[in-house]
Amino acid sequence: SKSFRIVVLSGDGIGPEVVAEAVKVLKVLFPEGSDVELKLEEHIFGGCAIEKLGEPLPKSTLDACLTADAILMGSIGGPKWGVDAKVRPEPGLLALRKALGVYANIRPASFASDSLLSLSPLKEHVTKGVDIIVVRELIGGVYFGARQELGASEAEKDLAWDNMAYSVPEVQRITRVAAKIAMAANPPLPIHSVDKANVLATSRLWRKVVTDTLRDEFPAIALDHIFVDNASMQIVANPRKLNGVVLTENLFGDILSDEASVIPGSLGLLPSASLAGAPPSDVSSATFKPTSGLYEPIHGSAPDIAGQGIANPIGTILSAALLLRYSLGLEKQAALIETAVRKVLDAKSAGGLELRTRDLGGEVRTTEMGDAIAGVV
Amino acid sequence: SKSFRIVVLSGDGIGPEVVAEAVKVLKVLFPEGSDVELKLEEHIFGGCAIEKLGEPLPKSTLDACLTADAILMGSIGGPKWGVDAKVRPEPGLLALRKALGVYANIRPASFASDSLLSLSPLKEHVTKGVDIIVVRELIGGVYFGARQELGASEAEKDLAWDNMAYSVPEVQRITRVAAKIAMAANPPLPIHSVDKANVLATSRLWRKVVTDTLRDEFPAIALDHIFVDNASMQIVANPRKLNGVVLTENLFGDILSDEASVIPGSLGLLPSASLAGAPPSDVSSATFKPTSGLYEPIHGSAPDIAGQGIANPIGTILSAALLLRYSLGLEKQAALIETAVRKVLDAKSAGGLELRTRDLGGEVRTTEMGDAIAGVV
Ligand SMILES: CC(C)[C@H](C(=O)O)[C@@H](O)C(=O)O
Numbered sequence A, B: 001s002k003s004f005r006i007v008v009l010s011g012d013g014i015g016p017e018v019v020a021e022a023v024k025v026l027k028v029l030f031p032e033g034s035d036v037e038l039k040l041e042e043h044i045f046g047g048c049a050i051e052k053l054g055e056p057l058p059k060s061t062l063d064a065c066l067t068a069d070a071i072l073m074g075s076i077g078g079p080k081w082g083v084d085a086k087v088r089p090e091p092g093l094l095a096l097r098k099a100l101g102v103y104a105n106i107r108p109a110s111f112a113s114d115s116l117l118s119l120s121p122l123k124e125h126v127t128k129g130v131d132i133i134v135v136r137e138l139i140g141g142v143y144f145g146a147r148q149e150l151g152a153s154e155a156e157k158d159l160a161w162d163n164m165a166y167s168v169p170e171v172q173r174i175t176r177v178a179a180k181i182a183m184a185a186n187p188p189l190p191i192h193s194v195d196k197a198n199v200l201a202t203s204r205l206w207r208k209v210v211t212d213t214l215r216d217e218f219p220a221i222a223l224d225h226i227f228v229d230n231a232s233m234q235i236v237a238n239p240r241k242l243n244g245v246v247l248t249e250n251l252f253g254d255i256l257s258d259e260a261s262v263i264p265g266s267l268g269l270l271p272s273a274s275l276a277g278a279p280p281s282d283v284s285s286a287t288f289k290p291t292s293g294l295y296e297p298i299h300g301s302a303p304d305i306a307g308q309g310i311a312n313p314i315g316t317i318l319s320a321a322l323l324l325r326y327s328l329g330l331e332k333q334a335a336l337i338e339t340a341v342r343k344v345l346d347a348k349s350a351g352g353l354e355l356r357t358r359d360l361g362g363e364v365r366t367t368e369m370g371d372a373i374a375g376v377v
């Protein structure tokens, strides 16, 4: 029998509400005494940690995360901690990502159920069959470069700057993760690499390294390059063109993955995984077992609806599925969760009513949605 | 009687075809002997200049542009000049923008005619009433910062970097242009300022300077701030939320303005203006007469359809209208062009057929569309 330590960071806003439902589903899948034991450990993180301890990422939380088998997170932040606040939650998240080394952020944007097509702001003939996985580099680029705040130096006192840098190994490793994900499908998915190589030196490095790495190590994968402005246009105009893996650096990935997440109609549905460690050098192996994994829904803390019990827990429940798949190697149980979510979304009740939380146009509550999924898992 | 010198840069691909139609419309508006004389001067620029003279922006072209009253451009680039080519067209465009000092790029994204709503990939209830003007800083930020190519220095030989910098005056002047545009409407339009102030020092400078400048000089304008990832989401999910002026730095503006330009259904419809010079300090004056102006459709050179006579000339014709409005102060004639375009798009022929070029789902040719607009101007 196996045992895993999972750190749970419920965070702020709707975080605790949606995480509770994911935990509910995990407890049904792995009841006490089952072959696989999940030890869930709640830790304080984000705005609530600032309130209690004066910092978003207390040392006890960081230590727990560094030694855990995986981390399940809700969401952090809220109106109390604006851009001007002295201590803010987001730097805690950036510090956690960096400390864990989770350089590979994976965000699928596809429909959990065709019954949701009508929710998208895009027309059905545009969205039908869209299946995009965004792979975003998460701990490099302008997010973690040197920077100077306005007025910081006497010589340049009305200036601010941020440095965007990438090294060859940084681009190689994220390319390999994208390649592993592409190779897991049969035939392999195409990779669309996003850059601004007509302007940026980092983008020219990016394009060269992605090209060389795939040609040398994964020649079976079809690769094309797209400028970031064109990509942001295609995601709306013709998203199927980007079906497959969209591979991108940190800042472009931030912008494009949020844009792409609108396609399936509600942010509430989408999970994400952030992974550390090198993929196996054995090219024929399609799996990638990370040394660290941070799993969270892509939505924010939604302070406007926090505490009302109406948030959609599906993004967090599907994040738990990714946690099982990537960090624990429990593919079967991961698939069970995904199937359960699809079943619940496709189901019609006796009265012909579908199970829909507020964001999906219904009135089902967070706990009811969690119960329904836990019930068919 | 007045006389103006207009430099015409037809450029590559469909550039010459669409520019010819804009020139046709201008010649109808200002026939020989009329009160206002437009002296049109064609110059070589872009890929065609590389072919003939080995560089995209020959000195003769630059000199003509620097002394002109305004510049009308088509489009540049094509498959012959890829990212790896030694000499490429785009650096010519960036150098021209910098030399002219056109720091303010203005791109409206709205429907010229409600009859086009059905062309958008977005649902009509989402796009109806969208009226966004993107104001993008065009000659600062990471586009024009110091950079180091991969392998350029022995000490950092597997690294590349780009510096993103902004100074207080750079942000002040673009804020004032956005404010002038907002004040030209009654009541003034709201300004949505885009940044990534939770990560970037330049974005914190941006947010502070935009806030201070509007509070001190334009207190009547409603201002809000939005993170770039959220903005790219809202443009698809709920674009009316961004109605008004979207004010943004260079790189974010590149990405978001291309994304927003999908809303009206065809890139072929949209114009742009890039302006230099300080707006009048007289705050009550809503006008801004630039010292230089570069006007171009937002679409590219479209090599796949070049030479076939099927490109949509409307984006270029509307760019000529912006040229008349901003650089020549001929508001009446600018409005005449815009009304003519709307009329043609709204018109039904006897057989009930609408006038539509290929990109709008029809078979009307470039010259026919130009003739129709020139006929009702
Ligand atoms: C909160 C913020 C710093 C973060 C980012 O920009 O990476 C968020 O937008 C995300 O994408 O997870």
Ligand SMILES: CC(C)[C@H](C(=O)O)[C@@H](O)C(=O)O
Pocket (backbone or CB within 6 Å): A198, A199, A229, B090, B093, B094, B254
């Ligand atoms: C061609 C390229 C350098 C340019 C830019 O990025 O500014 C283009 O995309 C634009 O938006 O005009």
